[in-house]
Amino acid sequence: MKPFVKKADVPYRIILGDDATAKKYGIENMPDAFLIDRQGRIAAKYVGLVDKDDVESNVRAMLSQP
Numbered sequence: 001m002k003p004f005v006k007k008a009d010v011p012y013r014i015i016l017g018d019d020a021t022a023k024k025y026g027i028e029n030m031p032d033a034f035l036i037d038r039q040g041r042i043a044a045k046y047v048g049l050v051d052k053d054d055v056e057s058n059v060r061a062m063l064s065q066p
Contacts, residue, residue, distance in 0.1 A: 025042070
């Protein structure tokens with residue numbers, strides 16, 4: 001995963017979890033994706049394939065908040 005992220009110049013942090021992480025966040029299916037706000041809370045959760053426009057809209061909304 002690290003080589004891909006570096007090559008693709010992904011502008012955000014990606015964290016790969018383990019069983020403990022899955023249990024903590026209630027992950028039962030793969031893939032799951034989360035947007036985490038500045039306070040470390042889950043702002044949005046996506047199960048399965050992600051709609052790019054939906055994610056971008058949520059990120060823009062999060063960035064507009066102090």
